[in-house]
Amino acid sequence: MSSEKKVILVTGGTGLVGRGIEHVVNHGEKREDEQWVFVSSKDANLLDKESTKAMFEKYNPTHVIHLGAMVGGLFKNLKFNLDFLRSNMLINDNVLSICHEKKVKKVVSCLSTCIFPDKTTYPIDETMVHNGPPHDSNFGYAYAKRMVDVQNRGYRQQYGCNFTSVIPTNVFGPHDNFNIDDGHVLPGLMHKVYMAKRDNTPFTVWGSGSPRRQFIYSLDLAKLFLWVLREYEEVDPIILSVGEEDEISIKKAAELVVEAMDFKGEVIYDTSKADGQFKKTACNAKLRKYLPDFKFTPIEQAIKESCDWFVQNYDIVRK
Numbered sequence: 001m002s003s004e005k006k007v008i009l010v011t012g013g014t015g016l017v018g019r020g021i022e023h024v025v026n027h028g029e030k031r032e033d034e035q036w037v038f039v040s041s042k043d044a045n046l047l048d049k050e051s052t053k054a055m056f057e058k059y060n061p062t063h064v065i066h067l068g069a070m071v072g073g074l075f076k077n078l079k080f081n082l083d084f085l086r087s088n089m090l091i092n093d094n095v096l097s098i099c100h101e102k103k104v105k106k107v108v109s110c111l112s113t114c115i116f117p118d119k120t121t122y123p124i125d126e127t128m129v130h131n132g133p134p135h136d137s138n139f140g141y142a143y144a145k146r147m148v149d150v151q152n153r154g155y156r157q158q159y160g161c162n163f164t165s166v167i168p169t170n171v172f173g174p175h176d177n178f179n180i181d182d183g184h185v186l187p188g189l190m191h192k193v194y195m196a197k198r199d200n201t202p203f204t205v206w207g208s209g210s211p212r213r214q215f216i217y218s219l220d221l222a223k224l225f226l227w228v229l230r231e232y233e234e235v236d237p238i239i240l241s242v243g244e245e246d247e248i249s250i251k252k253a254a255e256l257v258v259e260a261m262d263f264k265g266e267v268i269y270d271t272s273k274a275d276g277q278f279k280k281t282a283c284n285a286k287l288r289k290y291l292p293d294f295k296f297t298p299i300e301q302a303i304k305e306s307c308d309w310f311v312q313n314y315d316i317v318r319k
Helices: 016-029 049-059 074-077 081-101 138-160 185-197 218-231 250-260 287-291 299-312
Strands: 006-010 034-038 062-068 106-110 165-170 171-172 203-206 216-217 238-239 267-270
Touching: 006 049, 006 138, 016 034, 016 171, 016 203, 016 218, 049 081, 062 081, 062 218, 062 267, 074 081, 074 138, 081 106, 081 138, 106 138, 106 218, 138 165, 171 185, 171 218, 185 203, 185 250, 185 299, 203 250, 216 218, 216 267, 216 299, 218 287, 238 287, 250 267, 250 299
Parallel strands: 006 034, 006 062, 062 106, 106 165, 165 238, 171 216, 203 267
Antiparallel strands: none
């Protein structure tokens, strides 16, 4: 990035990833020539083009990190696939078309590993995004996110725009959504252990604990986002993830949460509950080609820091 002043607008700036980026920017990663603006749904309705445009005219960003999306857990997705498709298509079209109109120099959008085909070989890599239908449970969200990649290519081909995207694996950390029914697995486990400890009841894990996941700490992801914004020049997406060797079982994740929160009670695995997809192993070889020496926070430390944050902020967290 050259030396003139950059205004970097982050949509969805108050969510898990946005807060992570804000944290690393405010703790030593900000550059002299950068002004950062973190916006949320309070600043603009991204479903409305005029509202979105007014926000862009207010801040005049030169660079955009686009995290804003309609999101939800498994059960919300199952029920509202069409809403997820239409809303996210609209949000992404509004943001990208205005970025083009306003001559934004670079846009980095955030995709998700759920965009990959349901039936695939492992590990999955960046070339496999469009190889077949995504999982039925959240096809609406997945197809809308896939279309960001298609739009990026279209804007690059037709107008020369520098639009790209990243695909993180399971993100967790401070400012997560800790809702047990509708959040993701790690924050859900943290909330359940907290309540089991408080109420002196058993801690129940849904499913057998055998599915495997790659978890990425939001603060590590934030540092990688800054690198993508500043250095990565491909239109093709890049997977941001720990290595395949760092994939852990849900059982191991639950044990790490139990340890971090010093829970001494009974742990039960409720195998009447579905396990979901057994694994979604992603390959981070492309990231490692660019950043062979990047150090991820050890999972034990990252889970401990997240649990401590959750306990300290229990009264104000999303739950």
